[in-house]
Amino acid sequence: MRYAILGSGAVGGLYGSMLARAGHEVHFLLHSDLEHVAKHGIRVDSVLGDFVVPSPNIYRDASDMPPCDVAIVALKSTNNQLLARMLPHVVSDRGAVLSLQNGLDVESASADAVPGRGVLGGCCFLCSNKVGPGHIRHLDYGRIVFGVYQRSGESSGGQSGEDSAVTRSAYELGQRILADMTGSGIDAQWTDDLAAARWRKLMWNIPFNGLSVALDAATDEIMASAAAKSLAGTLIDEVHRGAACCGVSIDAAAIEATMQHTETMVPYDSSMRLDFLHGRAMEVDAIFGSPLRAVERARAARGETVENSSHPMPSVxxxxxxxxxxxxxSGKASNPTH
Amino acid sequence: MRYAILGSGAVGGLYGSMLARAGHEVHFLLHSDLEHVAKHGIRVDSVLGDFVVPSPNIYRDASDMPPCDVAIVALKSTNNQLLARMLPHVVSDRGAVLSLQNGLDVESASADAVPGRGVLGGCCFLCSNKVGPGHIRHLDYGRIVFGVYQRSGESSGGQSGEDSAVTRSAYELGQRILADMTGSGIDAQWTDDLAAARWRKLMWNIPFNGLSVALDAATDEIMASAAAKSLAGTLIDEVHRGAACCGVSIDAAAIEATMQHTETMVPYDSSMRLDFLHGRAMEVDAIFGSPLRAVERARAARGETVENSSHPMPSVxxxxxxxxxxxxxSGKASNPTH
Known part of the structure; x- marks a missing residue:
């Protein structure tokens, strides 16, 4: 299995390096860090053990990369317009995309870019930051939950024969990725219900990415304030209701578990807060806009209106x-050059 | 009529100086500005014309002030615990208190401090800031709408004979204040429905004081953003619904008028934003906590619960x-020494 890593930051850099360390063939797309990584490799400081990938395969341009069995998309979703140009170069004819981006329905840009190829999506539950060029600091947790992506409204029963074949192929590739990851020390888990995993992840991202920016506070400050913690609880409840509104059932115990995980988490600056503090574009649409639109579509499909039903996610x-x-x-740079 | 001004800042300093300029007897309580004002007087830069009160009657301690017919309370409501000590000194036996503070039910601390004396409340619709010691800058608008304060749930019909006499006396003093203010160039208006005036003012304070802090933005920045303006609109709607929930009916045209006034207002840092930027205590409880509690009481009185009715002010x-x-x-100073 040959892997391409598009976006070699806190997520792509970490998992790509773990795969490379285990001996898998991994090709990294880099931009500003390229010269530094060419000299020094990729350095990972991890709670699971520090290591360096001394001589990774690195590229400045996706068109120079070889066709791969798996393209792991770990760019920020605000750059998804770049995928239409990149993915056709790096996904082999029988290959697939695995999007590890935050948000809901973020896989659609990948699916559009390489029609006929399988698309998988994964949610990462970890605390990891890129702290310097080619330098990843992995602070806590590390699980990936991934599965086959299907567009909103699609179910395997309603697919054409060709689509079903793509789904089956994505499933099979997914099992091989799972084996490779597990063998590389990555806490990877398969799910047959990617939508539920996505909403489950939003139960953390929406309150804690959002409030960390709106309140200018790290997670520990939020949890230490009765008012802010109560607000986080309200938001988690609402995301749980939003999922239900979209037909995604999540065990109610996840509400309390999300608070508990955050209580015991290392003090952490979410990716969105780091983007905000550095004046970079934030993943507002993927994490907030997309689930809000999904809820609106679900309500409209049931004929619910402002008058006859209350919004399940008003605080969101x-x-x-x-x-x-x-x-x-913010003085964000919304169009990076790679 | 002899006036005491407790809190000689953006509001008390402005209106007290206008009364003094017109020849009324006015006594100002000052704290940190006392030495400066003793030397230089009070300076008012106003859209209505600049002037100086060269030698105002000034005091560091309320117990040194003479008994007055009217004590104008223009302290920040976060200091209302000081009124129990101050007001008995400055309100004469037949005098009254006029509270010009922001928020809902802020008059209760004054009513507690001088039982048996009349209490009036007023809402100020103006853009004014204290920009230096004894130096007020009045930027825009200037109206005071004031009337007799009655505790929540009290109506004149249910009052005891003594209370009715106090209310009548407050009304009569109010008419004299109105005449003095109008004659001093102050845009003062009488209202027989103070509660409606308070809620009407909250329709501005809640969205624009609140968002100016939460979004770290002046009013013009809020109005220039589609997202922030829409959010302000949601909050205004909710305050209008909250008032209705408390039995206070406000013409729906006030919703649009509030947005219009803010559109045409000078770019303005609300008092709450200035407090926040300077690390001072904010009037969060008077402007947000108190109306939210009023709504909760009204809902409880009607037997409404989370289950059987939706909250009228979720965004608030x-x-x-x-x-x-x-x-x-914030590193606020919640207990000033005066």
Whole structure:
């Protein structure tokens, strides 16, 4: 299995390096870090043990990369417009895409870029930051939960024969990825219900990415304040209700578990907060806009209106607007050159 | 009529100086500005014309002030615990208190401090800041709408004979204050429905004080952003619904008028934003906590619960929690020495 890593940051850099360390063939797309990594390799400081990948296969341009069995998409979703150009070069004819991005329905850009190829999506439950060029610091947790992506509204029963074959192929590749990852020391788990995993992850991302920016606070500050913690709880409840509204059932115990995990987590600056503090574009649309639209579509499909039913995620909608304001004001670089 | 001004800042300093300029007897309580004002007087830079009160009557301690017919309370409501000590000194036997503080039910601390004396409340619709010691800058608008305060649940029909006499006396003093203010160039208006005026003012304070802190933005930045403006609109709607829930009917045209006034307002840092930027305590409880409690009482009185009815102010409740977090974190001085 040959892997391409698109976006060699906190997530792609970590998992790609773990696969490379285990002897798998991994090709990394880099941009600003290329010269540094060419000299020094990729350095991973991890709770699971520190290591360096001394001479990784690195590229500045996706068109120079070889066709791979698996392209792991770990760019920020604000750069997804780049995938239409990149993915056709790096995904082999029988290959697949594994998107490890935050948010809901982020896989659609990959599916559009390489029609006829399988698309998988994964949620990463970890605390990891890129702290310097080619330098990843993995602080806590590390699980990937991944599965086959199907577009909203698609179910395997309603697929054409060709689509079914693609889904089967994605499933088979997924099992091989799972074996490779597990063998590389990655805490990877398969799911037959990617939508549930996505919503489950949003139960953390929406409150804690959102409030960490809106309140300018790390997770430990939020959990130490009765008011902010209560607000986080409200948001988690709402995301749970939003999932149900979209037909995704999540065990109610996940509500309390999300708070518990965050209580015991290392003090952590979410990716969104780091983006905000550095004036970079935030993943507001993938993490907030997309689930809010999914809820609106589900409500509209059932004929629910403002008049005849209450919105399941009013606080999420409010936080979304606050983040849109803050995102539009920051001096972000929304169009990087790679 | 002899006036005492407790809190000689953006509001008390402005209106007290306008009364003094017109020849009324006015006594100002000052703290940190006392030496400066003793030398230079009070300076008012106003859209209505600049002037100086060269030698005002000034005091460091309320117990040195003479008994007055009217004590104008223009302290920040976060200092209301000081009123129990101050007001008995400055309100004459037949005098009254006029509270010009922001928020809902802020008059209760004054009513507790001088039982048997009349209490009036007023809402100020103006853009004014204290920009230096004894130096007020009045930027825009200037209206005071004031009337007799009655505790929540009290109506004149249910009052005892003594209370009715106090209310009548407050009304009569109010008419004299109105005449004095109008004659001093102050845009003062009488209202027989103070509660409606308070809620009407909250329709501005809640969205624009709150968002100016939560989004770290002046009013013009909020109005220039589609997301932030939409959020302000949601909050205004909710305050209008909250008032209705408390039995206070406000013309729906006020919703649009509030947005219009803010559109055409000078770019303005609200008092709450200035407090936040300077690390001072914010009036979170008076402006957010108190109306939210009023709504809860009204809902409880009607037997409404989370299950059988939706909260009329969910976004207000969320903003309240955000502000509580931000207020608790700032290095505020919650107990000034005067």
């Amino acid at each position: 909608a409010m936080l979304h607007q606050q983040l849109q304001f803050l995102d539009s004001r | 409740a969320m903003l309240h929690q955000q502000l509580q977090f931000l207020d608790s974190r």
